Amino acid sequence: MSIDHDKKLAVTETTIPGLVLVDLPVPGDNRGWFKENWQREKLLALGLPDLGPVQNNISFNDAVGTTRGIHAEPWDKYVSVATGRIFGAWVDLREGPTFGAAFTAELDPSRAILVPRGVGNSYQTLEPDTAYTYLVNDHWSPDAEYTFLNLADETAAIEWPIPLDQVEISAKDLAHPRLADVVPMRPRKTLVLGGNGQLGRALRTVFPGAEFTTRADFDVTDPTAWGSKHWKDYGVIVNAAAYTAVDQAETPQGRRDAWAVNVTAVGLMAQVAAANGITLVHVSSDYVFDGTVEVHDEDEPFSPLGVYGQTKAAGDALVATVPQHYIVRTSWVIGDGNNFVRTMASLADRGIDPAVVDDQIGRLTFADEIAAGIAHLLRVGASAGTYNLSGDGDEGSWADIARAVFALVGADPDRIRGVTTDEYFAGRSGIAPRPMRSTLDLSKTRAVGFRTTTWTEGLAAYLG
Known part of the structure; x- marks a missing residue:
């Protein structure tokens, strides 16, 4: 030879x-x-x-x-x-x-x-x-x-x-x-954790063939659950499960629960993903920042103010150890379920004139666009890393959003009374600190070919 x-x-x-x-x-x-x-x-x-x-x-x-x-x-x-x-x-x-x-x-x-x-x-x-x-x-x-x-x-x-x-x-x-x-070999499976949440329900549309789990059938905090599957059959894990009770996280039990779901469970899924060549998609939050920067890009150092933000930042750091990962950072999420927009629409309908915070600034993000953005990152094989994904357009306050909701449902937007965060929570204990500025820089996500609608357009479509 x-x-x-x-x-x-x-x-x-x-x-x-x-x-x-x-x-x-x-x-x-x-x-x-x-x-x-x-x-x-x-x-x-x-x-x-x-x-x-x-x-x-x-x-x-x-x-x-x-x-x-x-x-x-x-x-x-x-x-x-x-x-x-x-x-x-x-x-x-x-x-x-x-x-x-x-x-x-x-x-x-x-x-x-x-x-x-x-x-x-x-x-x-x-x-x-x-x-x-x-x-x-x-x-x-x-x-x-x-x-x-x-x-x-x-x-x-x-x-x-x-x-x-x-x-x-x-x-x-x-x-x-x-x-x-020949029966063609099926692709490796996609697993979505947190399948019944606002984002989980939106992901069902873009991943119709995926396996969806809830806390009842797959406890992400239980190490034995992570040993119950043949992970080489899976190609993608989308983590839409999170502890999001921001104020409750400041209590003794809430603190333990937040760390269990947002950190311990994320560590377990990161180990599984890294060991089996799985792409891990993890949804992050603007709460990993203190809100002192006007617009947050993906490289800004973590500076969380409260327990929820601390646990999300720790989870992000664990996910970043997985060779193929996407951390999708978002803010002010609105989807299928109880949320701020539905509450404002209900108040408008019932003739109630609410006081709404006007010194926290950001943009709404709609769950269906987060789901579409995740699918896009996977489809184009974007480089591993963190991607900001929120609604586009001009930033606004929660009071601005409330006025937009009132106007869209035919109510007088001037019925909204803007107040500061301190005024809104005056006299209440156990309130978590909030970042005052939550606007995310979207240029990195745009560079890989994905654009969201403006939050005002998304709000109009959401309210029909």
């Missing part, structure tokens, strides 16, 4: 998304050769995903023409040759527009391939005493979901170097279905 000892480390995309050929340097002399088969730092720098292997398997084949069937497994694998030479055939068996796409190439010690989950792979040996290794990022399980394709499928039309009628093929491989009868 002749090996190209002058190759440089390089990757080549194939016609199948995620299937990547890797050229490997194989320096050698009269004593033999050496190669770095998987060098994580160098390969990640070239754009390969972090495989995170948990098994290293070796397949030895003593005869030329040994052919193994087209099998698609529910994990990623990195295949390379130790000795000999193989012909590889790969067919996309995942749900989606490239289902059935085929790609072939020869592999020797100087060339490897990264095979993503759900892409069928088959190998035919071209030299005697051929051995190839494969790293996989999940443990083999008889209960895992597999998909198979017949080696002789007419649609894939693979041109085998050695005709299939001249090689030994197992009875199982001979019985595998043609492409028309």
Whole structure:
């Protein structure tokens, strides 16, 4: 066997998304050769995903023409040759527009391939005493979901170097279905935590096939719950669960509950996400800031005023340790449920003239736009990090919003009496401090192609 000892480390995309050929340097002399088969730092720098292997398997084949069937497994694998030479055939068996796409190439010690989950792979040996290794990022399980394709499928039309009628093929491989009868492998699942909250209900529209949980069926604070799922089946966790009782968080029990949900549970989900290559989407809050800056960007240091803000800031720091994460920071959320807008509309209808705070400044954010923004970040594969997402347009106070609600429902906006925060809470104890300015800089989110409507437009649509 002749090996190209002058190759440089390089990757080549194939016609199948995620299937990547890797050229490997194989320096050698009269004593033999050496190669770095998987060098994580160098390969990640070239754009390969972090495989995170948990098994290293070796397949030895003593005869030329040994052919193994087209099998698609529910994990990623990195295949390379130790000795000999193989012909590889790969067919996309995942749900989606490239289902059935085929790609072939020869592999020797100087060339490897990264095979993503759900892409069928088959190998035919071209030299005697051929051995190839494969790293996989999940443990083999008889209960895992597999998909198979017949080696002789007419649609894939693979041109085998050695005709299939001249090689030994197992009875199982001979019985595998043609492409028309293959059940495509489903994508890794999306799990939404907090499925019954305002945001959780909005997420049901943009992730109709996701798995939604509530506190009743999945207690995010319970470590045993996090051990109850096979996490390699999941590709995304969206954390819409949070303790949001801002004033209650200042009480002894509320403080414990806020830390349990907003910090301890987030630490558990961060561990699971990091260990299993899951993208973690976490919803944050303007309360991580003290509100002394007029407009908050994503790089502003944390400066929370109260317990709720402290727990959200701590949760954000934990999520940031996950390699693939999105922290979606928002403010003044309005969705399906009891909220400030519905309260103001009800007061207008009942003839009540409320006093409303006029020295806290920000923008409303509608839950359906947060949900759409999360879906957009995932769809475009935006770089990991924090993204501000709120309503757009001019900032305003809670009193301005109340006046806008009154006007939209046909009531006189002058019935709203503006008061300061201190006046509003005068004589009441156990009130959490609020950031006085909550306006978020949206330029980073706009740069990845997502724009929200102005909060005034969103309010009009919300009220119908």
